[in-house]
Amino acid sequence: MTKLFVSTMKFQPYEKLASTLLAALGHNNDGAHSEAHIFRVWRNVCSIINTPDQDKAPDRELLVAAVILHDCVAVEKNHPDRARASRMAANRARQLIAPFQWLASREDALALLGNIV
Numbered sequence: 621m622t623k624l625f626v627s628t629m630k631f632q633p634y635e636k637l638a639s640t641l642l643a644a645l646g647h648n649n650d651g652a653h654s655e656a657h658i659f660r661v662w663r664n665v666c667s668i669i670n671t672p673d674q675d676k677a678p679d680r681e682l683l684v685a686a687v688i689l690h691d692c693v694a695v696e697k698n699h700p701d702r703a704r705a706s707r708m709a710a711n712r713a714r715q716l717i718a719p720f721q722w723l724a725s726r727e728d729a730l731a732l733l734g735n736i737v
């Protein structure tokens with residue numbers, strides 16, 4: 621088993637989506653944008669969405685993509701484009717999710733969630 625395979629198991633049943641998106645992002649040793657960071661964010665999302673008072677089940681596939689792609693564009697804090705980083709990440713997320721042929725409304729939700737997660 622490769623590390624990537626083991627890692628994507630945390631995103632069951634969306635391992636294929638997770639492995640494709642993680643591979644597209646490439647390996648990052650930066651602690652702020654590493655796979656470990658992505659899994660910490662996913663663990664936090666899961667703790668929020670697994671509360672018993674949920675009226676409606678969330679779109680977990682959408683949340684998996686949002687968690688993985690929320691930092692898909694890294695812009696240094698002192699970079700002139702820092703204010704545009706969220707929009708840049710949303711555009712990149714749309715490009716990376718395109719092969720999955722999601723509805724435009726789900727792509728819009730992904731772009732929005734990427735700014736929040």
